[in-house]
Amino acid sequence: MLMRRIAAGFGISLLVTACSGNLENVETTAPAATAVSPEFSRYWYTGQAELSRYRLQQNRYDDIHPGEAVLVFVTEDFLPTKQVKIEGGETDETPTSVLKMNQIRRFTTGIYDYSINTSVFTPVAANQFPHTFKVVTSVQDWCGQTYTQLNLRGNKYQLEAHSYFQQEADQTASLEVVELEDELWTRLRLNPKNLPLGKLRIIPGTVAARLRHQPLRVEAASAELKPYRGVVFKPAQAGASLQAYTLTYPDTKRTLTIVFEQVFPYLIAGWEDTYDGQMRFGNQTYGSAKPLTTRAIRTTTLKSDYWQRHTRADTVLRQQLGATGFGR
Incomplete structure (x- = not known):
């Protein structure tokens, strides 16, 4: 049974092929518990992802090292308790729609390179599910790998980390449910009016924490939203x-x-992340205290059911996107 029960009561039922090897025509739908506009449905529930x-x-x-970043945004049906994408068949819990990022x-540092992947799963029905379900980050370089995962379990975020x-080694922890930096990206795509402002308590981004070798914990921060005046x-x-x-x-x-962008679908033009190069291992600190800025500037955006575009002929889409792996 392909999740047809979710569609009852709100009449939106669209077929999307899952990002999975042999699974075809898994149904994804706008959630009943939130008022999804026709504009939102036309953009996010048409069987395609947004690739930038x-x-x-x-x-x-x-x-500062040259490289490339890709943001993939797509809606999926998600199991809130098991915290995985549903792939058809029977299940004992009701799925809900998430916006996944x-x-x-990918960037080079001298002779060797880095590959970093972060996945964020934020419910579309924010009135029913006010917190992001799950965040996962993995970092691979020529020295080795690290892995960080946050899962919403009751009134805590359960942290599991490996390095x-x-x-750092193997870590587990229980963190207070507060704002997540990693969910800001999905929340602004859903509705930037819901972004937290002013003084707040937040769990920093998993990538920044890993690259700076800082423990993931709740920190104080402040946030503001204003028109962009730069060039x-x-x-x-x-x-x-x-x-x-x-x-x-x-x-x-x-x-x-x-x-x-100020208007829907709130396409992300880019970002800047400024911090010093200090890395801390136990009582020792390495690197400079001089702040430098990571910057990512959007070059191309397209919509695609990319999980079906995996033949050699489909490399033309990669060329259209301009993706190379190392920013050439």
């Missing part, structure tokens, strides 16, 4: 207005700004 490619300049090892970064570094970032359509959402961490002296 960014030219990346990554802060690492007291230097995959953020992929090849002795000082670095450009809207997809000439003349469109941009907004800048800025998150500042006073204790760790880090500032993240996400720039996005």
Whole structure:
């Protein structure tokens, strides 16, 4: 049975092929518990993902390294308790629609390269599910791999982390349910009016924490939203207005700004992340205290059912996106 029971009562039923090997025509639907506009449904429930490619300049090892980032946004039907995408068949819990973001970064540092992937699963029905269900980040480089996962379990975020570094090794923790930096990306795509403003308590981004070798914990921050007045970032359509959402961490002296279009679908034009190069292992600190800025600038956006576009002939779509792997 392919989830037809979800569609009862609100009449939106669209077929989307799952991002899975042999599974075809798994139904995904707008959630009954939220008022989804026709505009939202036409954009996010038409069987395609939004793919955006960014030219990346990554802060690492007291230097700025060239690379590439890709943001993949797509809606999926998700099991809130098991916290996995449903793939058809019988289930003992009711799925709900999430907006998933995959953020992929690839960049080189001298002779070797990095590959970083973050996945965020945020419910579309924010009135029923006010918190993001799950965040996963993996980091691969020529030294080894690290893995971080946050799962919403009751009134806590359960943290599981693994690293090849002795000082980090294998970790588990229970964190207070507060705002997640990683969910800001999906929340602004759903509705930027719901972004947190002013002073807040937040769990920092999993990528920044890993690259700086800082433990993931609740921190104090402040956030503001204002029109973007710079010249670095450009809207997809000439003349469109941009907004800048800025998150500042006073204790760790880090500032993240996400720039996005003011009107739906709130396409992300790029971001800047400024922090020093210090990395901490136990009682020892390495790297410079000089702040540098990671910057990602959007170059291309397209809509595609990319999970079906995996033949050699489909590389033409990769060329259209401009994706190379290392920002060439």
